[in-house]
Amino acid sequence: MIKGVLFDLDNTLVDFMRMKRLASEEAARAMMGAGADFGVDASTAGKRLFEHYLDHGIESDDAFLSFLGKYNQSRLSAGIAKQEAILAAGIQSYLRAKDVLLTPYPGVRRTLVELTRRGLKLGVVTDAPRLKGWQRLQALGIAEFFDVVITFHDSNVKKPDGRPFLMAVEGLGLRPFEVVMVGDWVEKDVQGARDAGLKTAWAQYGGRASGGDHGADATLQSIAELGGVLEQWKSA
Ligand SMILES: [Mg+2]
Structure with missing residues (x-):
């Protein structure tokens, strides 16, 4: 019984995976809007961010920072403030999308x-x-x-x-x-x-x-x- x-x-x-995938796309788009250059379109960058999450540990808190360090081609020419703005845009966009998509x-x-x-x-x-x-x-x-x-x-x-x-x-x-x-x-x-x-x-x-x-x-x-x-x- x-x-x-x-x-x-x-x-x-x-x-959970659907949420992460879609939120990653939103985040990639926002980071590019703030000046990040991933050398690919937003949708491809979003997929890369999602895969980066999977490789990095799905609960990782510094996935955005390590992703930007690895893939953002504008980081060397941009100042610290600009890099922080890109990071913040990505995280905020991600959190907003996650809140809507977590059902x-x-x-x-x-x-x-x-x-x-x-x-x-x-x-x-x-x-x-x-x-x-x-x-x-x-x-x-x-x-x-x-x-x-x-x-x-x-x-x-x-x-x-x-x-x-x-x-x-x-x-x-x-x-x-x-x-x-x-x-x-x-x-x-x-x-x-x-x-x-x-x-x-x-x-x-x-x-x-x-x-x-x-x-x-x-x-x-x-x-x-x-x-x-x-x-x-x-x-x-
Ligand atoms: Mg499970």
Whole structure:
């Protein structure tokens, strides 16, 4: 009997990569508007910035500075003030775009409401830093649904290590086999949670496809399918 549901955050509840990609394009455009010269058009510069983020660590705080140091061809001729203006334009534009683009996948809120009404306890298990994880939950407007949120700074280890999952299960006051973990990343979310004794549902819509058998108890094409899956398990 399933009594609790744990969710991964990025690319499970929020389409994080889409936000980063589009916000990177906006930022590249703004930096060029402020005088940066990347030697390519804004769209290509945006793609490069996005890739730079991926290489640099998706949570990186100095990605803009290192990106400008590497790609801005006007930096040697421009003074410090000009360089600061370019950096500021990029960061501001990025933050503005991010605020608009950070929305839950379709059906997330409805699903959380439905699960809560059924009496299920809900939680989040994410490798995101604590403050950034909470910022994203607040921006999505769904923080109040969760009885427990385990971030990297709560467990100090990343998935697929079993500890974050077990901390969340304990936080819900449940046992591992009473809880299902929903996540997009097979190696981290599905295999990690399964090894820790939880049931698993792979959020295939999150786009981190993996070859072969992923071993999940269910596969979701959309988060809205989760309610039906839990009903099926109940009657099985
Ligand atoms: Mg994820």
